[in-house]
Amino acid sequence: MLRTHNAIRILALLVLPVAASVALSAQTTASGTINATLINKSAIALVFDTDPGGVTLVGSGTGAATANFGTVSAFGPLSAGVTRPSVTAATFTVRTIFDVQVIEGGLNSTGYTLTAALQGGTPKGFNFAIDAITLTGAAQTIQANGSYNADVPHNLDLIISTASPTAGGPNTGTLTSQTINFTATAN
Amino acid sequence: MKKLTLIALAAVIMMIPALASAQVTATGTLSVTATVNGSINLIFNSDAAGVALTGSGTNAATLAFGNVSAFGAVAAGVVRTTTATTFTVSSAVDVNVSKTNSASANYTLKAQLGAADATNTWQVGGNTVTNAAAATITATGAYAANSNFPVAITVPFTTASGTVISNTINYTATAN
Numbered sequence: 001m002l003r004t005h006n007a008i009r010i011l012a013l014l015v016l017p018v019a020a021s022v023a024l025s026a027q028t029t030a031s032g033t034i035n036a037t038l039i040n041k042s043a044i045a046l047v048f049d050t051d052p053g054g055v056t057l058v059g060s061g062t063g064a065a066t067a068n069f070g071t072v073s074a075f076g077p078l079s080a081g082v083t084r085p086s087v088t089a090a091t092f093t094v095r096t097i098f099d100v101q102v103i104e105g106g107l108n109s110t111g112y113t114l115t116a117a118l119q120g121g122t123p124k125g126f127n128f129a130i131d132a133i134t135l136t137g138a139a140q141t142i143q144a145n146g147s148y149n150a151d152v153p154h155n156l157d158l159i160i161s162t163a164s165p166t167a168g169g170p171n172t173g174t175l176t177s178q179t180i181n182f183t184a185t186a187n
Numbered sequence: 188m189k190k191l192t193l194i195a196l197a198a199v200i201m202m203i204p205a206l207a208s209a210q211v212t213a214t215g216t217l218s219v220t221a222t223v224n225g226s227i228n229l230i231f232n233s234d235a236a237g238v239a240l241t242g243s244g245t246n247a248a249t250l251a252f253g254n255v256s257a258f259g260a261v262a263a264g265v266v267r268t269t270t271a272t273t274f275t276v277s278s279a280v281d282v283n284v285s286k287t288n289s290a291s292a293n294y295t296l297k298a299q300l301g302a303a304d305a306t307n308t309w310q311v312g313g314n315t316v317t318n319a320a321a322a323t324i325t326a327t328g329a330y331a332a333n334s335n336f337p338v339a340i341t342v343p344f345t346t347a348s349g350t351v352i353s354n355t356i357n358y359t360a361t362a363n
Contacts, residue, residue: 046213063214069221074287075228089331092287098217107211119216125288128219158221162287169288170223177220186211 042106044148046184051153054097055081067156069094074162085157091127094158099151102184109186112146115139119179125161125170128178130154139183146184225289227330229282229360234335237279238264250338252276257344266337277310277339284360286330291362294328296336297321301355306343311356312336321359328360 048065050057059065070079074092078084086093102112116130117139128135130142131154146152163169170176231248233240242248253262257274261267268275284294298311300318309316312324324336340352 042211044211044213046215048215048217064216064218066218066220069219071222071224073224073226075226076224089285094221100215102213109211125223156217156219158219160223160288164225164288164290166290172223172225172288175220175222177218180217180219182215182217184213184215 044105044107044109044112044184044186045103046182047101047103049099049101049151051097051099051151053081053153054156055079057098065098067096067098069096069158072158072160074160089162091159091161094160096156097153098156099153100146100182100184101151102146102148104148104186107186109148110145111187112143112148112184113141113187114143114146115183115185116142117181119181123170123176123178125163125165125168126176126178127159128180129157129159130180132157134159135180139181142182145187223288225287225291225362227284227286227289227291227294227360227362229284229358232281232283232333234264234279234281234333236264237281237335237337238262240280250278250280252278252340255342256348272345273341273343275339275341277337279335280311280338281333281335282328282358282360283333284328284330286362289362291330293363294330294360295326295363296324296328297359297361298324298336299357299359301357304352304354306346307352308341309354309356310337310339310341311358316356321357324358327363 046063047061048057048059048063050060055067055069057065057067069082072078072082072094074087078094081096083095084092085095100114116135118128118135118137122128133140133142142154143152161169165171230244230246231240231242233243238250238252240248240250252265255261255265255276257269261276264278266277282296298316299321300309300316303318314322314324316322328334338356342352
């Protein structure tokens with residue numbers, strides 16, 4: 001019995017290296033079949049792109065981007081891509097340009113309507129406008145017949161009160177944030 | 188069979204308005220950030236009693252006295268006084284400093300010559316200004332108002348006729 005076991009061990013030791021070399025040299029293949037069902041649905045998608053004349057958007061190319069104006073004032077220097085089209089006794093306006101691209105697939109629509117609305121309350125001393133249309137909490141039409149699959153530039157204005165923080169003006173020296181919600185609807 | 192066909196047809200007809208009214212939309216969110224800083228701005232304005240400034244309403248103006256002399260005619264807006272050895276010509280010049288997003292009550296105005304002048308004496312608002320250091324013109328300037336700080340040059344009688352006198356006065360307003 002013991003002799004038989006030793007014979008099996010020797011045989012196993014001899015067989016194992018051979019099996020290993022076979023395993024190394026043989027091609028491993030597998031096959032399978034997927035039955036895929038595709039339902040073609042029409043859709044549009046909205047993305048923000050950095051405009052060459054504006055600030056560089058964080059998240060450019062996506063549907064959730066950030067435009068940072070940096071430090072702004074009525075008379076001081078501004079960041080690249082930010083302009084100051086007007087300064088009056090009551091307000092000053094800083095502007096940047098951003099692009100909206102609405103991508104269309106599977107639709108017969110020839111254009112889209114773009115609306116925008118402020119999310120939440122407006123920061124003290126600020127007003128926001130896109131293409132000179134003042135934004136509120138209700139959706140405002142920015143463009144009635146936008147072209148698909150192309151960057152469409154829009155002016156984003158921050159109209160800022162010149163009043164001091166204690167007189168209704170914006171808080172100074174602190175970062176102010178505001179979210180604008182956009183909706184594109186196929187015409 | 189016929190009944191089933193009719194039911195299917197009715198279902199399709201009922202779906203048509205729903206399909207027609209469905210809106211295809213896409214949404215996106217743009218976050219906007221900015222930090223507002225207070226700022227002040229200084230401009231020169233022509234004073235009604237003084238020489239009309241070139242560049243009035245800006246922060247880079249020119250005051251041209253024209254031809255001046257101890258006893259001859261002087262241009263409109265130029266006021267002259269004489270002593271035994273010198274004559275002084277002066278003109279009213281308005282300085283207007285505006286502020287934004289600031290609770291500052293007033294401003295300090297300083298002036299300094301751009302280049303040394305060993306011959307003539309320069310004054311702004313009655314304060315002698317040189318290129319050595321900025322002279323305080325006012326420590327309590329009022330914002331958003333034209334404040335007249337006359338610019339005066341005192342010229343010795345020994346100055347040769349035809350001599351051009353030119354210099355730059357740099358003004359600095361600082362919010363208090």
